[in-house]
Amino acid sequence: MAMALDPALPVGMRIKLFRERAGKSRAALAGLVGRSESWLKAVENGRLLPPRLPLLIKLAEHLGIDDLSQLTGDVSLPRALFSGTEHPALSVVRRAVDTAPLGLVAGPVPDSGHISAQLSAAWRARDASGNHRTALAELLPSLVMAASTAASHPECSDRRRAEAMYASALNLTQMFAAYQGDGNLVWRVAERSLATARASGDLAAVGQACWFLVEAFRKSGQWDSAQTLTEEALRLLGPVKGDSAALARAWADMAFHAAITHAAAGEAGSAWGWFDRAEATARTLPAEYWHSPTSGSARVIPLHGVTVAVELRQAGTALRWADRVSPEAVPARPCRARHLIEVARAHALRSEHDQVASLLSAAVKTAPETARWNRETHEMVRGLLAGPASTRAQARKLATATGVAA
The missing domain is CATH 1.10.260.40 (lambda repressor-like DNA-binding domains)
Incomplete structure (x- = not known):
């Protein structure tokens, strides 16, 4: 029965x-x-x-x-990471991924220096633009094709470098494709990036690719897979994290992942334990160090503190971490907007509707496409629409800006 x-x-x-x-x-x-x-x-x-x-x-x-x-x-x-309205350029970017060479190719070898410059320009565009998906849509098709061709070319003089660059271009593609409804594309680029990075033998590139695949696992609710890959990456990077800033950053990135994943499972002791270890390593990085793909740096320690505390439903702790950093100190606009959304989540735990509305409005102003393609933003906007009359007008504006049906 x-x-x-x-x-x-x-x-x-x-x-x-x-x-x-x-x-x-x-x-x-x-x-x-x-x-x-x-x-x-x-x-x-x-x-x-x-x-x-x-x-x-x-x-x-x-x-x-x-x-x-x-x-x-x-x-x-x-559907988490895979839900949302498609960007107008999604089909073009998807075609660039799907038509990338799968084997050795003929013709001239793409210039590695030019690909490196393209890749750097694409990451800078992502950091600087409030509409980073639109900015990336113009750059990704040619970048993905050039990087994949170089990595597959029999006459490539530095295949490992080409493979690492191709893996990073695929990470950019995941940032573009996330939350747009094409789960197959997200998984395709995340898994291909890790396979390509492993082939390159570049441990920093492997760490970066793991970071992106863990993002996909956790955002789609696959907690065990996220934790397993995180632990494997930490074991791989642990013995070499003292060899360079890039490897220290890669290890810290994965340790922060461990902290957030444990926090999502409600395991406060493990979450803050990993956070402390990640923080200690991140603080060894140069003061101005910034790694665009993962936002790896000492400057984002308070941002991770906010996220860990929010996942543990510790609103007061989250807001104390938020007080330690000004959003303007975060170099990348999408990361800055994401931080504002996380702080809004802390206020939402306290049902502080005015603060939630104000922070979400600031996030929309900072990086409209980050706020628009974000599950937590949508949930909070719906909460505001059903909340007190004092924030209803602002909630309707947010609903329009983020694509939430009012």
Whole structure:
């Protein structure tokens, strides 16, 4: 007999109710579907997105549920990193990725110096533009084609450098494609980047590619996969992190990933433990050091502090970290806007609607395309639309700016 449940009951709570009815422990059910107990706890508590369809089906089987709607109710399945309105140039960028050479190619070898200059210009454009997807759309097709051709050319004099540059160009493509509804493209470029970086033998490039793939795992709710790859990258980079600033930055980037992923699972001790280790390494970097792809630097330590605290629902701690940095001190506009959104999340935990509206408006002004293609922004705007009348007018403006139906 089906259990009568409120249609709006969250997926995680439904899993918990059916698990308890079946007399299964968290550890037992998690093991049956190949996940960890901490992952299942985070799903049940709503800290992580609901599992994707294949895993929901496995859970239903082990819980004795015939009708999957008993688990999903009125809640739509998560798409997270892959949801949102398509940018007008998405098809052009996708074609550049799909037509990249898959084997050795003929013709002249693209000049590595020119590709390096193109790549640097593309990262600078991403950092400087409030509409960074539009800026990248103009640069990515030729960059991806040149870098992939160089990496595949039999006469390339520095194949490892070409492969590292191609991996970085694919990371840029992931930044462009995220939240636009084409999950296949996001996974394609993330996984191809890591494979190409590994072929290059450049450990800093491998670390960067891992950072991007972990982003895709975590944003799509694949907590265990995110954590596994993070731990592997930390083991790889740990012995060499003292060899250069680039390797120290790569290790710190992944340690911050570990902190945020543990925080998303509600594991405060592990989260802040990894944060402390990441901070210690990041502080060894030169004061003006800035790595555009991952925002790796000492300057973003407070930004990560805000995110870890928000994921742990520690609003006061998040706001104290926010007080340690001025948004204007963040060199990249998309990163600055993302920070404003994270601080808004801290205020949302306290139901401080005026501050949420003000910070989201600042994020829109700083980098419109960051705010528009951002799941947390959309959630907060919907909350404002349903909130007090005092912020309703501002909420409607935000809804228009971010593409949320008012």
